[in-house]
Amino acid sequence: MEYTTTKRADKARVIAQAALDQFTRRGFVSASLENIAAAAGIGKSTIYEYFRNKEELFVAAVQEAFERWLNDIREICAQTADPIERLERIADEFLECQEYPAQSIQRFNFEILMQTITEGGVFNTRKHFIREVHQKFIRAIADILLTGVSRGQLKPEIARDADKISITFLSFLDGMALTSLFAEDYIDISRQVAFFMQNLAPLLRSGQAEGTDPVPPSIQKDNLNASS
Amino acid sequence: MEYTTTKRADKARVIAQAALDQFTRRGFVSASLENIAAAAGIGKSTIYEYFRNKEELFVAAVQEAFERWLNDIREICAQTADPIERLERIADEFLECQEYPAQSIQRFNFEILMQTITEGGVFNTRKHFIREVHQKFIRAIADILLTGVSRGQLKPEIARDADKISITFLSFLDGMALTSLFAEDYIDISRQVAFFMQNLAPLLRSGQAEGTDPVPPSIQKDNLNASS
DNA sequence: CAAAACACCGACTGATGGGTCGGAAAAAAT
DNA sequence: ATTTTTTCCGACCCATCAGTCGGTGTTTTG
Numbered sequence: 001m002e003y004t005t006t007k008r009a010d011k012a013r014v015i016a017q018a019a020l021d022q023f024t025r026r027g028f029v030s031a032s033l034e035n036i037a038a039a040a041g042i043g044k045s046t047i048y049e050y051f052r053n054k055e056e057l058f059v060a061a062v063q064e065a066f067e068r069w070l071n072d073i074r075e076i077c078a079q080t081a082d083p084i085e086r087l088e089r090i091a092d093e094f095l096e097c098q099e100y101p102a103q104s105i106q107r108f109n110f111e112i113l114m115q116t117i118t119e120g121g122v123f124n125t126r127k128h129f130i131r132e133v134h135q136k137f138i139r140a141i142a143d144i145l146l147t148g149v150s151r152g153q154l155k156p157e158i159a160r161d162a163d164k165i166s167i168t169f170l171s172f173l174d175g176m177a178l179t180s181l182f183a184e185d186y187i188d189i190s191r192q193v194a195f196f197m198q199n200l201a202p203l204l205r206s207g208q209a210e211g212t213d214p215v216p217p218s219i220q221k222d223n224l225n226a227s228s
Numbered sequence: 229m230e231y232t233t234t235k236r237a238d239k240a241r242v243i244a245q246a247a248l249d250q251f252t253r254r255g256f257v258s259a260s261l262e263n264i265a266a267a268a269g270i271g272k273s274t275i276y277e278y279f280r281n282k283e284e285l286f287v288a289a290v291q292e293a294f295e296r297w298l299n300d301i302r303e304i305c306a307q308t309a310d311p312i313e314r315l316e317r318i319a320d321e322f323l324e325c326q327e328y329p330a331q332s333i334q335r336f337n338f339e340i341l342m343q344t345i346t347e348g349g350v351f352n353t354r355k356h357f358i359r360e361v362h363q364k365f366i367r368a369i370a371d372i373l374l375t376g377v378s379r380g381q382l383k384p385e386i387a388r389d390a391d392k393i394s395i396t397f398l399s400f401l402d403g404m405a406l407t408s409l410f411a412e413d414y415i416d417i418s419r420q421v422a423f424f425m426q427n428l429a430p431l432l433r434s435g436q437a438e439g440t441d442p443v444p445p446s447i448q449k450d451n452l453n454a455s456s
Numbered sequence: 457c458a459a460a461a462c463a464c465c466g467a468c469t470g471a472t473g474g475g476t477c478g479g480a481a482a483a484a485a486t
Numbered sequence: 487a488t489t490t491t492t493t494c495c496g497a498c499c500c501a502t503c504a505g506t507c508g509g510t511g512t513t514t515t516g
Contacts, residue, residue: 111346119253120258174407175400175406178402
């Protein structure tokens with residue numbers, strides 16, 4: 001007999017979302033389980049019915065977030081066929097993020113990274129998890145490029161440098177995201193992104209174009225599974 | 229009569245450096261004053277002879293760090309005359325950082341930013357301080373570009389977009405720095421930087437060159453003063 | 457050398473927060 | 487209806503840590 005009913009999983013998810021919100025706002029160390037419990041509308045001890053400890057709760061929140069991001073990319077690729085446009089939409093999505101409350105996703109992204117790179121951070125022992133996800137993102141972008149090349153939308157030489165370009169693109173995004181969190185009112189983020197893409201595009205584009213293309217292979221649904 | 233002897237200021241500096249080290253390693257919240265005191269080779273209470281509280285100590289550490297960074301840029305500009313080379317050297321300096329122990333400067337940079345953008349963080353009430361410093365950096369890079377233009381090393385159109393280019397450059401650096409902290413062993417950071425600069429250079433460079441140029445104006449010595 | 461000023465620190469305080477426990481309330485099973 | 491299982495949580499425990507206090511050693515001053 002299965003104890004893991006849908007209801008139970010749902011409740012765990014509600015808690016994980018409340019946790020995501022609190023971790024995002026206050027950071028891992030400062031967000032207290034009391035806060036989280038209050039935000040989820042339950043008692044503190046109840047959390048321990050669903051998660052072994054604070055760390056596991058954080059992991060759940062992280063997965064919650066990654067799931068969303070990869071979904072976003074997938075959806076964008078399903079909606080547009082032009083590689084440049086895909087990149088633009090991805091950049092917009094990550095930097096504007098109207099969907100979820102106030103820029104919080106960026107903050108959580110950095111909270112995760114801080115926990116990964118800080119000695120004694122909860123994610124310090126899980127570097128490889130972050131690396132895997134990061135590589136997944138790189139591959140996602142690279143596949144957009146490669147698909148573009150194979151369809152003649154991008155220059156053939158691009159194929160050779162696809163990884164480097166992806167990494168550059170993602171680094172720029174990360175940096176812009178960080179910047180946007182404190183410099184929103186003296187830097188026009190979307191203008192910056194437009195400027196970047198505007199200079200990037202002619203380096204990538206070839207002259208021709210062809211039919212329609214599907215979602216690139218590496219972003220096809222595949223679960224991200226934690227470890228260590 | 230002045231109580232603030234040189235000796236006293238020196239000791240404060242030693243403590244600030246120990247604090248910088250600990251904040252860097254463990255983050256603001258997790259670094260305890262006990263740790264810091266131990267690292268500085270003094271008793272915990274002694275810290276309070278020099279700093280009012282943990283927050284003020286953090287501010288001191290931040291200033292310590294900024295001082296170093298701006299100095300680095302100044303020095304690089306004093307050593308090289310070519311704008312592209314200056315940017316390359318700056319990028320290398322920020323990403324490799326052999327001078328100070330193990331990549332820690334990046335971590336501290338992000339710790340500062342996290343404290344700035346996180347609700348309830350120590351620097352959350354000091355956003356404008358971070359903004360000022362950030363703008364100082366943008367100006368420093370922009371001045372390198374403008375000087376390059378006025379000396380005919382860079383295309384004249386660059387002058388118009390100097391700010392945008394600077395912001396892009398710095399965002400890329402930030403993103404790469406972040407990446408380098410967890411992806412060092414599957415991404416060759418210096419190759420990435422080289423790749424970026426290699427694509428950036430032809431967009432900036434004109435055909436000619438001229439005599440020698442001095443350190444751009446905005447990076448000339450001027451103290452950074454905290455506030456709020 | 458005595459008195460004042462200063463630098464230093466061990467021991468304490470109070471608050472916070474992660475995690476446990478034992479039992480109440482609600483649901484399911486019989 | 488009664489037992490059993492499951493869900494929930496208030497109260498407690500204990501460790502950590504920022505910040506205080508009182509006193510001791512050391513330097514400066516006269």
